[in-house]
Amino acid sequence: MTASDLRSRLARAPVVPLIQADDPGVAVSTAHALVAGGLTVLEVVLRTRAALECLRGVVDAAPEAIVGAGTVLSEAHASQSIDAGATFLVSPGLHASVVAAAQVAGVSVFPGVATATEAQTAWNLGLRTLKFFPAGQAGGVSMLKALGSVFRDVTFMPTGGVSAKNLAEYLALDSVIACGGSWLTPKAAIASGDFETVTRLAQEACAIANEVRG
Numbered sequence: 001m002t003a004s005d006l007r008s009r010l011a012r013a014p015v016v017p018l019i020q021a022d023d024p025g026v027a028v029s030t031a032h033a034l035v036a037g038g039l040t041v042l043e044v045v046l047r048t049r050a051a052l053e054c055l056r057g058v059v060d061a062a063p064e065a066i067v068g069a070g071t072v073l074s075e076a077h078a079s080q081s082i083d084a085g086a087t088f089l090v091s092p093g094l095h096a097s098v099v100a101a102a103q104v105a106g107v108s109v110f111p112g113v114a115t116a117t118e119a120q121t122a123w124n125l126g127l128r129t130l131k132f133f134p135a136g137q138a139g140g141v142s143m144l145k146a147l148g149s150v151f152r153d154v155t156f157m158p159t160g161g162v163s164a165k166n167l168a169e170y171l172a173l174d175s176v177i178a179c180g181g182s183w184l185t186p187k188a189a190i191a192s193g194d195f196e197t198v199t200r201l202a203q204e205a206c207a208i209a210n211e212v213r214g
């Protein structure tokens with residue numbers, strides 16, 4: 001999977017749902033529900049003890065999806081995620097050792113930035129696609145417009161406080177490659193085995209994206 005494969009997949013459905021699970025079976029069912037709803041770029045977050053197992057499970061069970069690891073905080077997380085089959089890495093913040101581990105392995109990496117200084121540091125590490133986190137708290141659409149006006153060759157993936165309510169506003173910006181978020185995988189629905197809700201939310205997100213981007 002090359003960076004351009006990922007970009008073209010995101011151009012078709014520019015939304016990256018987060019999968020957080022304690023159990024690989026639940027992670028796989030969630031992934032299948034998202035794919036059924038049209039979202040095929042998935043981020044399994046390293047926030048549970050079973051996260052790497054969940055990541056491996058989703059990579060194996062959903063070959064039609066592009067599967068990355070999220071909440072990658074350290075170089076160790078990065079290499080474990082790559083070993084588990086992650087084809088991209090996402091971090092809440094910017095850490096040079098995570099970026100270097102991804103670059104050495106030839107894996108895309110989207111570190112989180114919330115300020116111009118962080119974006120400039122990432123730019124000087126050779127990165128041109130950055131997570132914008134936490135999007136809502138860090139200034140939302142107006143902050144992205146300001147960052148986009150100076151970092152002309154950077155695209156952003158706003159995450160944090162994005163939902164079906166404001167997705168269209170973010171996707172309307174040329175500098176936004178995709179939006180990420182957990183609203184597509186509500187904990188209560190998943191805990192009760194209601195994966196239809198996950199599929200419906202994915203379909204809704206795809207419909208919003210189609211409306212904005214055609």
Ligand code: 3PG
Pocket residue numbers: 018045070071133159160161162180181182183
């Ligand atoms: C992340 O990991 O990117 C955020 O926790 C997602 O934020 P959200 O839960 O508001 O979508």
